[in-house]
Amino acid sequence: MSHTTARSIVQRYHRAWTSNDIDTAMDCVADDIVCRAPGIDLHGKEQYREFIGGFAPALTGIGDIAEYVDGDRVALFYYPQTAATDTAPAAEHFTVRDGLISESVLVFDRMAFGPPE
Template identity: 75%
Template sequence: MDTAHDIVQNYHRAWTSGDVERAMTYIADDITCRAPGVDLGGKEAYSRYIAGFAPTLTGIGDIAVFADGDRVALFYYPQTAATSTAPAAEYFTVRDGMIAESVLVFDRLSYGPPR
């Protein structure tokens, strides 16, 4: 059986490579997510949110992962046309082999249109 660390890493690799459909196979139907400016409830809303951002990625930099049982913290640099140095952090809770909660932290202004 995959660990929470494995599940989060597989999810992250999927969506950051543009395969949102595969990424959603790691997401619980009743996921809750808190992100800057939005609280999301349910897999459908979460999928739309991820699918809206994934196409803007031009790369991913320096990933660090820390796991403690069913909780996983992930730190990375989502690279877009607007920035390659603004960090993002996610804190996941995995239940019954699925990501059930996510807290996503990033600077929204850094990902706006380039000036």
């Protein structure tokens, strides 16, 4: 069995969802994931799938990714690019347990991703 790091799991997840490959992204997520995002707390893989799957098709690209790794915790900082914005930053903090993402805290400006006026 190969040694899989928290960093490699989060990178696989991030590459998948930002490419609109939600099935592969969900392969990296625990069934009982808890996610805190602006305006909503998500509990379980199905709620998380709906949330990520609802946003992924709007992506037109991803800009400048930075990361921080501390054991089973990984933080990513990046710019999700959509028709509405390419300058609004996002940050995610993941906890990986037993080879799957079990917790996520997602921070972004919801207003920046609304329809352009």
